[in-house]
Amino acid sequence: MKHPLPAQPAHICVLRLSALGDVCNLVPTVRALQRQWPTARITWIIGRAEHSLLAGLPGVEFVxxxxxxxxxxxxxxxxxxxxTPFDVLLHMQQSIRASILSLGLKARVRLGYDRARAKDWQTWFTNRQLTPHPKAHVLESFMDFARELGVDDDRLEWGIPLPEAAREEARQILDGRPALVISPCASPRLRNFRNWSAEGYAAVIEHAWRRHGLTTFLTGGTSTQELEMCERIAAGVSEASPVNLLGRTSLKGLLALxxxxxxxxxxxxxxxxxANAMNTPVLGLFATTNPERAAPWCWREHVVNRYPDAVATHLHKSPDEIVWGTRVRHEDAMSLITFEDVINRLDELLALTADHDKAAGSVRHDV
Structure with missing residues (x-):
């Protein structure tokens, strides 16, 4: 028997610790909950870095x-x-760490993913599961929590606050220059294989400067992998050298940039x-992960998508023959993306958004 959901929750707990992209994708769900129940308290248990990105989000109490x-x-x-008793706990982090943390929280209803989407034995720690939603995008899966509670207005709205100090940080970095921001590396985890080539990025930087007058700013952390990647990128650029910002911005400053x-x-x-949250045109490079599940939502039609090719080349199957969300863990998968793939998308997207009007952080889209 399903545990009954509260018709008018007074206090909602959101449990999602990481990662930066995921918490950005979760914000519209919080906004939908706030529209449905303006007086409800929302407590979000979140990771440290993720909090530094979202700090100041209106109406949310962060732990x-x-x-x-x-x-x-x-x-x-x-x-x-x-x-602090909660009317409902939204268990939105599929990890043993988060599930153990959930055990010490007082909540009548513990809502988690349905069995098809649940990982790391999450269903053992919940007493109510989402209605199944096959082949859902990550952002849609988060919004399913609001829908399960009875939210009808699922328009997408972000509104992540940017303090003036962050905006000033970005202004000083840019110094009036029209910017292309490239973050060349994904998180340096074991068998991640999401990174494209330094040579490819260098060629794109040259093209962006020569054809569009854009100065490139390289962003990221200070891991050995990232530092070496950006050194190789810079070495491959003959003019319009990129500005290296690795480890030199705050997260709010990066968001402002x-x-x-x-x-x-x-x-x-x-x-x-x-970028998706700020309504900035974004070109995602996908081969090892399925963009239908993980692309930047508002710009998903503009990604470079070599995932089907990677599945065929390295898994010898079609995307329809593998489990939804399967990653192609092969070090050569991203090499299927060509320089022409990227600059063609870049040129198209810049032309499409030449007069891009962005009410930054407050844009709404339908999900």
């Missing part, structure tokens, strides 16, 4: 969990919330979804 603190950090959250940029190019990673 920050630093995963480096392990069980001790969980106990701190349990103590902080020990006298993306907000001011003419375009963002990146593989399947946080920056494509940050």
């Amino acid at each position: 920050v969990y630093d995963k480096s603190t392990g069980l001790a950090g969980m106990r701190n959250i349990w103590r902080e919330l020990r006298n 993306i907000d001011e940029a003419r375009m963002v190019i990146a593989p399947d990673s946080g920056p494509v979804h940050m």
